[in-house]
Amino acid sequence: MTATAAPSLPLVIARGISKRFGALTALANVDLEIHQGEVLALLGDNGAGKSTFIKILAGAHAQTDGTLSIDGAPVTFSSPQDAADAGIATIFQELALSENLSISENVFLGREIVRRVAGIPFLCRGAMKDRVGALLKELDAHISDPEAPVGSLSGGQRQAVAICRALNLNARLVIMDEPTAALAVAETRKVLSLVRRLAERGCAVVLISHNMADVFEVADRIVVFRRGRKVAERRREASDPEEVVSLITGAHPDVRALEKAS
Ligand SMILES: Nc1ncnc2c1ncn2[C@@H]1O[C@H](COP(=O)(O)OP(=O)(O)OP(=O)(O)O)[C@@H](O)[C@H]1O
Ligand SMILES: [Mg+2]
Structure with a gap:
């Protein structure tokens, strides 16, 4: 085992996070903890506030209220770069890879390894x-040539490249918004095993998904948002897909009670 021996202090603590867009409350008073080495699935119906929450974690939105802390220290992100500097990498559904660049160029985009000879910069292609x-091998991604253009890759292989980019940033938290939504069965399996491998490396993973089978395959913990509120939190082994569906739709007695009380 590596240095993950102190599970008591969560990697990320969100407290009382709210987000308002004008008159609309997209998030209301959300408390959430994210631990190293866990896969946390974030579920909820359309408009429940999932993307808004991860955008706050990723530094793309500022919260209206509430605090975020990392390793117990409060942080304020004014940009996605701030979140990246804190070790948070977000893989959006559209992936933002450059089709005509190679895999390694994509992984190192904007942070190339450069060597200077007489003051003139040269790209260290070999080192990259x-x-x-090595990263692709570690992820067991079954891609043999890092020089292949991304345009030639399948959807699942592209996810692997995006995950490599996150690893290359030494991300401690990787957020994935619907990573398997557009994938075929075999590709989905591969991406889910990449997700598990990230967690085994000690990374925390937040996975947004509408796919109950995927969630129950990879998640350690499941959090349900409904109408901007966190309405439930379950360990995977303590729940089942039927219960989670009822939490999402509001049919579950716990959610009914919560919504009646407010
Ligand atoms: N930039 C914005 N300006 C105004 N309203 C927004 C903005 N972003 C999100 N919203 C609103 O906030 C609410 C939550 O949206 P959000 O995108 O977080 O939902 P979601 O849970 O990710 O849904 P989905 O599953 O459809 O992706 C919605 O009512 C949405 O219309
Ligand atoms: Mg969304």
Whole structure:
């Protein structure tokens, strides 16, 4: 085992997070903890506030109220770069990869390894290729050539490249918004096993998904948002897909009681 011995202090603590867009309350008083080495699934109906919450974690939105802390220290993100500097990588559904660049160029985009000779910068292609090759191997991504153009890859392989990019940033938290929504069965399996592998490396993963089978396959914990509120939190083994569906739709007695009380 590596240095993950102190599970008591969560990697991320969100307290009382609210987000208002004018008159609309997208998030109301959300408390959430994210631990190293866990896969946390974030579920909820359309408009429940999932993307808004991860955008706050990713530094893309500022919360209206509430605090975020990392390793117990309060943080304020004014940009996605701030969140990246704190070790938070977000893989959006559209992935933002450059089709005509190679895998290794995509992984190192904007942070290339450069060597200077007489003041003139040269790209260290060999070093970048080796690093990406090692990451792909570690992820067991079944991609043999880091120099292949991303345009030639399948959806699942593209997810693997995006995950490599997050690893190369030394991300401690990787957020994935619907990573398997557009994938076929075999590709989905591969991405889910990449997700598990990230967690085994000690990374925390927040996974947004509408797919109950995927969630029950990979998640350690399940959090349900409804109308901007966190309405439930379950360990995977303590729940089942039927219960989670009823939490999402509001048919579950716990959610009814909560909504009646407010
Ligand atoms: N930039 C914005 N300006 C105004 N309202 C917004 C903005 N972003 C989100 N909202 C609203 O906030 C609410 C929560 O949206 P959010 O995108 O977080 O939902 P979601 O849970 O990710 O849904 P989905 O499953 O459809 O992606 C919705 O009512 C949405 O219309
Ligand atoms: Mg969304």
